[in-house]
Amino acid sequence: MNKTDNLPPKPVWKCGKCGGELKHGTVKITYLGNDLRVEELKCLNCGLVLITEELALGKMFEVEQSLEDK
Amino acid sequence: MVTHTANIKEVGAAMDQVELRRLESKCSQENPPACTAGCPIHVDVRKLMQAIQNQDWKSAASILQQKQPFPGIISRICDHPCEDVCKRKDVGATVAISNLEKFCLENHAPKIANVGAVPPKSQTVAVVGSGLRGLTTAYDLARKGYIVTLFEKSDRLGGNLWKHPEQQLPAQVITNELSVLNRPNVTIERNAGITRQDLSQLKERFDALYIGFAAQSEDALELLGENSRIDPISCTTPIAGVFAGGQLGNNSPINAVADGRRGAVSIDRYLQGASLTASRDGEGAFESNLFVNLNKIPSLPAVPMSHESGGYTGEEAVREAGRCLNCQCLECVKACKYLESYGGYPKKYLREIYNNESIVMGTRHANKMINSCTQCGLCAEVCPNDLDMGQVCLASRESMVRRGKMPPSAHDFALRDMAFSNSEQFALTRHQPGFDSSKYVFFPGCQLSGSSPEHVEKVYAYLTEQLAGGVGLMLRCCGAPAHWGGDQGQFQTSFEEMVAEWESLGKPQLIVACSTCHSIFREKLPGVVSLWELIKDMDLPVQGAGTNYGKVAVQDPCTTRYEQGIHEAVRHILLRLGCEIEELPYSKELTKCCGFGGLTAFANPGLARKIVENRIKESTADYVAYCAMCRDRFAAHGKRTLHLLDLIFADDLQNAATRPDSGFSQRHEHRARLKRTLLHRFWQTPQEKERGYRTIKIICNEEISKLMEERLILLEDVQQVIEHAEGTGRKFINPDNDNYLAYFRPARVTYWVEYQPQENGFVVLNSYSHRMEIVEEVKP
Numbered sequence A: 001m002n003k004t005d006n007l008p009p010k011p012v013w014k015c016g017k018c019g020g021e022l023k024h025g026t027v028k029i030t031y032l033g034n035d036l037r038v039e040e041l042k043c044l045n046c047g048l049v050l051i052t053e054e055l056a057l058g059k060m061f062e063v064e065q066s067l068e069d070k
Numbered sequence B: 001m002v003t004h005t006a007n008i009k010e011v012g013a014a015m016d017q018v019e020l021r022r023l024e025s026k027c028s029q030e031n032p033p034a035c036t037a038g039c040p041i042h043v044d045v046r047k048l049m050q051a052i053q054n055q056d057w058k059s060a061a062s063i064l065q066q067k068q069p070f071p072g073i074i075s076r077i078c079d080h081p082c083e084d085v086c087k088r089k090d091v092g093a094t095v096a097i098s099n100l101e102k103f104c105l106e107n108h109a110p111k112i113a114n115v116g117a118v119p120p121k122s123q124t125v126a127v128v129g130s131g132l133r134g135l136t137t138a139y140d141l142a143r144k145g146y147i148v149t150l151f152e153k154s155d156r157l158g159g160n161l162w163k164h165p166e167q168q169l170p171a172q173v174i175t176n177e178l179s180v181l182n183r184p185n186v187t188i189e190r191n192a193g194i195t196r197q198d199l200s201q202l203k204e205r206f207d208a209l210y211i212g213f214a215a216q217s218e219d220a221l222e223l224l225g226e227n228s229r230i231d232p233i234s235c236t237t238p239i240a241g242v243f244a245g246g247q248l249g250n251n252s253p254i255n256a257v258a259d260g261r262r263g264a265v266s267i268d269r270y271l272q273g274a275s276l277t278a279s280r281d282g283e284g285a286f287e288s289n290l291f292v293n294l295n296k297i298p299s300l301p302a303v304p305m306s307h308e309s310g311g312y313t314g315e316e317a318v319r320e321a322g323r324c325l326n327c328q329c330l331e332c333v334k335a336c337k338y339l340e341s342y343g344g345y346p347k348k349y350l351r352e353i354y355n356n357e358s359i360v361m362g363t364r365h366a367n368k369m370i371n372s373c374t375q376c377g378l379c380a381e382v383c384p385n386d387l388d389m390g391q392v393c394l395a396s397r398e399s400m401v402r403r404g405k406m407p408p409s410a411h412d413f414a415l416r417d418m419a420f421s422n423s424e425q426f427a428l429t430r431h432q433p434g435f436d437s438s439k440y441v442f443f444p445g446c447q448l449s450g451s452s453p454e455h456v457e458k459v460y461a462y463l464t465e466q467l468a469g470g471v472g473l474m475l476r477c478c479g480a481p482a483h484w485g486g487d488q489g490q491f492q493t494s495f496e497e498m499v500a501e502w503e504s505l506g507k508p509q510l511i512v513a514c515s516t517c518h519s520i521f522r523e524k525l526p527g528v529v530s531l532w533e534l535i536k537d538m539d540l541p542v543q544g545a546g547t548n549y550g551k552v553a554v555q556d557p558c559t560t561r562y563e564q565g566i567h568e569a570v571r572h573i574l575l576r577l578g579c580e581i582e583e584l585p586y587s588k589e590l591t592k593c594c595g596f597g598g599l600t601a602f603a604n605p606g607l608a609r610k611i612v613e614n615r616i617k618e619s620t621a622d623y624v625a626y627c628a629m630c631r632d633r634f635a636a637h638g639k640r641t642l643h644l645l646d647l648i649f650a651d652d653l654q655n656a657a658t659r660p661d662s663g664f665s666q667r668h669e670h671r672a673r674l675k676r677t678l679l680h681r682f683w684q685t686p687q688e689k690e691r692g693y694r695t696i697k698i699i700c701n702e703e704i705s706k707l708m709e710e711r712l713i714l715l716e717d718v719q720q721v722i723e724h725a726e727g728t729g730r731k732f733i734n735p736d737n738d739n740y741l742a743y744f745r746p747a748r749v750t751y752w753v754e755y756q757p758q759e760n761g762f763v764v765l766n767s768y769s770h771r772m773e774i775v776e777e778v779k780p
């Protein structure tokens, strides 16, 4: 394995609609009337946003739970 | 502007202070054990016995010091009323508490407790007499910082203490122990007899007086004369500021100590201007309400002393302390995995639930706890005071829903499942074919239909053959998920729909196959009968040697707890089928939930797993359940379990016992297919074909199916994601392997699916979900 140090790994996914690379961009997500702005991978052409399994079941789940108990 | 939000109790909360107190008073766990309550000065004997068992002599000494003013003396002469009430008495012999205390002090005597540094007070108290009463009063008040003068008529402190034989209470011990009174705020006047004439002068000199003699004793009468009427609770005499021993006699050293302590409390209150009579119930010996279940505790005789006069040896002491029952109630906690898993007991939980409700802003930490109870009612059954935590949790859930504070993720899936069952996809109401009225209506319920649709078909055919007068059919959900989830609005709507359908059939007698449906309908609709009670004496398709199954252990669903008729009917049927019945340790009114009740399996899957694992360990025999959910949950955890209907209708019982849990997706499919099949078979309706996304063929291996099940992702959710992705082209692609990843949000949950198209369908490689919504700026 070649070490790429702290650089985030290049996303494996490409946009299936336009074939473009995914880039980090601002994404609005909302839950129970709370709006959050986060940096996520998305296709800048089509607007398609990628939420990985790790994110959905990790950080995102935690935030969901804590908003539900507020 | 005035805002009124902060301190106002939220409207619609389930519990107010009064209700909290009422419920709390039912839980006896925090009451002291009998020994401590019976000890006039409330030594924490239970803790002491633990310390001795652990040979933790430092703790042992400090436990004694906490309550005993002169431990070295008291431990040697106490008349131990605690032992009369010790619970061990009924299962062997009372724990030798006093001898154990003596052992601690004789062998592991602590250093004489040092003067606690309390802020000194300016008020002065005179104590007359230095027997145990006077000594205790002087000691207690000195520790509180009062300036105390102790008057003793002889030349040494101790009074009656000196009458004890040297070998019981050595002179050296008395001297040593009383040296705690050598402190700057205590003056000791020896050879200072006080007469009635001196009293008024003492009253002038001191702010309060304590006469340290037993009530009505010669000494007391002589000093107080016509003023010797002493109140036993407050130790007051008719003279303001003069207090005296309120108890008669000198035959109980420990009561003399308690009497002196009472006097000290009164004098402290008097000097602080506080009430002398308010809340004094806790002082002195009382009877504890702590419930201790002595059933099943083997009797153990007292540990004898090898040297009667020398007291216990260390080894004997540890063994004797080991006979202590460590008295607790915890009846419900021992019976319920849920209560056990939160590490406390109802009284504690009640406060947490109450606090959870009172939070206006901030995190409600108890939400998950409130949503984890199965509402099975076992706690109320085992609690000596019938405290039902299931009802408490339910009321709290209802209030959470009313106030919009119920976490959506807790019950959303179950409520959608219920909506599915009450939709066109499953719901159906019909008279028996060829009839335009119904004497009965069969209500199989959504879970049996989801788990074994073939049984529903067979039972319906069987009932129409056996019963005259028309057996209608109603397919739908009874509404239990909404009820369990505390959603009274949704429950009401569903129930009214159900009643309207039932009325449209002319209010026939309801025959229910599921005990949960039974529990929901029994109080609301007249004449509901369980399938089991109905068929118990009817001709069965198989009976006697027909099944030849052998021994089965019966799982009574928790919703039948008090349904004796159902318990008996089920056993009657099993015997007719030729089964040998084993009763589980927890059965009938003591039965345990499978972990599905109360929607625990959704709100707290980890706990639900523990519940079921614990339940299936109760016997090695195959289980027989008569609730489809119990059956499937046991099967899912590897327990061979039959449904009672298997024994009556299944062809291959070995297969039936190991049939896996149906899973959520399959239950939906089963229900939808059951409706189509029944319509076709009984009402000759042409078989409808699946339409729309339901026709998309999904291929997934066992691992993925299991993952989807755990993550509450249904086949139809996956189908919708793929339909949407393929229809719009909105998906991601992995150029390395040409896998697709796409998402879709049919309602409140966003589902993601990684998949790979194949000739005849789509292979699912992964799936996950989240509830947060991505707000995309969709570009064309």
Ligand code: SF4
Residues within 6 Å of the ligand: B035, B038, B039, B040, B041, B042, B043, B045, B068, B074, B078, B079, B080, B081, B082, B083, B097, B098, B101, B254
């Ligand atoms: S032996 Fe005496 S001091 Fe010790 S617990 Fe019993 S009554 Fe209390």
Ligand code: SF4
Residues within 6 Å of the ligand: B033, B034, B035, B036, B045, B046, B049, B085, B086, B087, B088, B095, B097, B323, B324, B325, B326, B327
């Ligand atoms: S068994 Fe132990 S805790 Fe229970 S009353 Fe006796 S000494 Fe106290």
Ligand code: SF4
Residues within 6 Å of the ligand: B332, B335, B336, B337, B338, B339, B373, B374, B375, B376, B377, B378, B379, B380, B388, B389, B390, B391
């Ligand atoms: S209702 Fe059942 S699960 Fe809930 S606390 Fe009582 S015994 Fe435990």
Ligand SMILES: [Zn+2]
Residues within 6 Å of the ligand: A015, A016, A017, A018, A019, A020, A043, A044, A045, A046, A047, A048
């Ligand atoms: Zn794109």
